[in-house]
Amino acid sequence: xxxITFLGTGGSLPTRNRNPSAVMVNREGELILFDCGEGTQQQxxxxxxxxxxxxxxxxxxxHADHFLGIPGLIQTxxxxxRKEPLLIYGPEGTREFTELFKALGYFNLxxxxxxxxxxxxxxxxxxxxxxxxLKTEHSISSLGYALIENPRPGRFNREKAIxxxxxxxxxxxxxxxxxxxxxxGKLIKPEDVMGxxxxxxxxxxxxxxxxxEPILEASRDADVLIHDGSFADEMADWAEESKxxxxxxxxxxxxxxxxxxxxxxxxxxxxTDDAExxxxxxxxxxxxxxxxxxxxxIEVPYR
Numbered sequence: 653x654x655x656i657t658f659l660g661t662g663g664s665l666p667t668r669n670r671n672p673s674a675v676m677v678n679r680e681g682e683l684i685l686f687d688c689g690e691g692t693q694q695q696x697x698x699x700x701x702x703x704x705x706x707x708x709x710x711x712x713x714x715h716a717d718h719f720l721g722i723p724g725l726i727q728t729x730x731x732x733x734r735k736e737p738l739l740i741y742g743p744e745g746t747r748e749f750t751e752l753f754k755a756l757g758y759f760n761l762x763x764x765x766x767x768x769x770x771x772x773x774x775x776x777x778x779x780x781x782x783x784x785x786l787k788t789e790h791s792i793s794s795l796g797y798a799l800i801e802n803p804r805p806g807r808f809n810r811e812k813a814i815x816x817x818x819x820x821x822x823x824x825x826x827x828x829x830x831x832x833x834x835x836x837g838k839l840i841k842p843e844d845v846m847g848x849x850x851x852x853x854x855x856x857x858x859x860x861x862x863x864x865e866p867i868l869e870a871s872r873d874a875d876v877l878i879h880d881g882s883f884a885d886e887m888a889d890w891a892e893e894s895k896x897x898x899x900x901x902x903x904x905x906x907x908x909x910x911x912x913x914x915x916x917x918x919x920x921x922x923x924t925d926d927a928e929x930x931x932x933x934x935x936x937x938x939x940x941x942x943x944x945x946x947x948x949x950i951e952v953p954y955r
Contacts, residue, residue, distance in 0.1 A: 654679050654801075654853055654952040656876065659695035661944040663882050663896075663920040664717050666690065670946055672717040673918055675857060675878060676701050677799060679781065685709045686797060686857045686878075692721035693728050699947050703729055708776075710783065711742035712859025713794035714749055723756045730761045737764040741776065741785075744769060744793040770795060772866065781852065786870050788861035791895045796859050798870040801852025804954070805830070805842075813845045853952050856911075860918060863897050863905045871909035875952050878944070879905070881916025884929040899930040903937035917944040 655678040662670030672689025676696065683706040685692070696703050703725065711719055726738065740750050750767025770776075772787030772795065786796035808828050810820075818824065818840060823833045832841050854874040858867050861880055871877045882896040891898045899916055906914040916934065919927055927943045934941045 653681070654855075656855065656878070656950050656952065657699050657701050658915075658917065658944045658946060658948045659692050659699060659701075660687075660689045661917045661919055661946050661948075662689075662717075663918050664715070665921040666717075667921050667924045669924070670919060670921075671695055672720070673712075673859075674721060675917070677855065679799075681705060682707050684783075684799070687712055687718040687859065688721040688725060689717050690720040693725040695946065696725075699949070704732060704734055706738065707736075708739045708741060710795075710797050710857075711740065711746065711749075712788070712796065712857070713743060713790055713792055714745055715792065715860070718859070719749065723753045726753060726761065726765055727757070727759055730759070730763060734763045737766060739766050739768055741768045741770055741783075743771075743785075743795045746770070784870065786856075786858075786866040787864070788859055788867065789864045789895060790860045790862075794859055794861060796861060796867055796870070797857045798874070799855045799857075801854070803849040803852055806847030806849055809845050809847065813840075816840055816844065818845070851955060853954065855952065858897075860896060862892065862895055863901045868905050868909050871906065871911050874909065874911045875955075876913050876915060876950070877906055877909070877911040878915045878917055880918045881930055881934070881943070882918050882920045883922070885933045886929075887920075887922075899934040900937055903934035903941060906941070907938045912940065913950075914938055914941040915944050915950075916941065919943065 657676040659674035660671035673687040674692040675686040677684045746769045747767040770785040774785045776783040781801045784798045788794045788796045855876045856871045858879040879902045880897045883891045885898045885900040
């Protein structure tokens with residue numbers, strides 16, 4: 653399973669139908685949160701994502717609409733009996749902000765919350781995937797993130813295995829797990845019966861940013877790019893001044909990178925009633941694009 657749930661898709665100001673930024677990724681039952689705007693915990697309840705399996709929060713930057721949901725969320729999980737540590741990753745200032753979150757209000761957390769400061773290029777190693785921190789271009793210190801799964805083993809060639817004298821059963825499983833086996837005094841290596849490695853999946857989350865080279869490079873051949881698409885192209889001057897992106901600019905980046913699916917988020921409150929201008933601008937350049945909506949879910953399949 654690799655499921656993305658959009659808990660908050662609004663820009664700097666919440667609207668009646670868009671909460672501030674928060675994107676949940678469920679990877680094989682592990683929950684990873686990218687940004688945590690005000691009201692995120694209630695959105696998690698509405699979306700029925702759960703929260704106790706949340707391992708990490710990756711904050712793109714410390715503008716209030718991207719982190720104000722953290723204090724309430726960590727306290728709610730403590731009320732619910734959480735014991736496992738929670739890691740909060742982010743750019744410069746993350747350790748200091750994490751200590752503030754923990755100290756807010758007269759409340760003693762019953763589990764460890766640790767702030768981990770990242771620099772562009774840092775890699776968080778996890779089982780079967782990594783999360784890479786990306787330099788972005790916003791008005792304060794900011795990061796984007798790329799979740800990159802490890803390559804998967806190639807397909808097992810059953811017929812070839814039988815030809816080599818391997819009986820169906822436990823030895824098949826050992827070879828599929830990358831172990832060499834011995835049959836009639838002959839060593840059979842996994843590469844003798846396994847196809848070439850198959851790619852894992854890649855999700856890129858930009859946070860708030862201008863279109864920039866690190867996001868472009870990380871997005872090459874990515875399965876999903878979730879990018880700041882705050883404004884229609886007619887607002888290009890303001891997008892540049894405020895260090896956000898227009899839909900058309902992001903579509904051009906997605907096209908150059910060859911992403912499989914583009915999702916625009918951080919939608920300005922100017923488009924509360926109608927985000928169609930963003931879709932029109934982006935589809936002029938890149939066809940496979942959608943505008944994120946609160947509580948929208950998508951599955952990311954293997955290729």
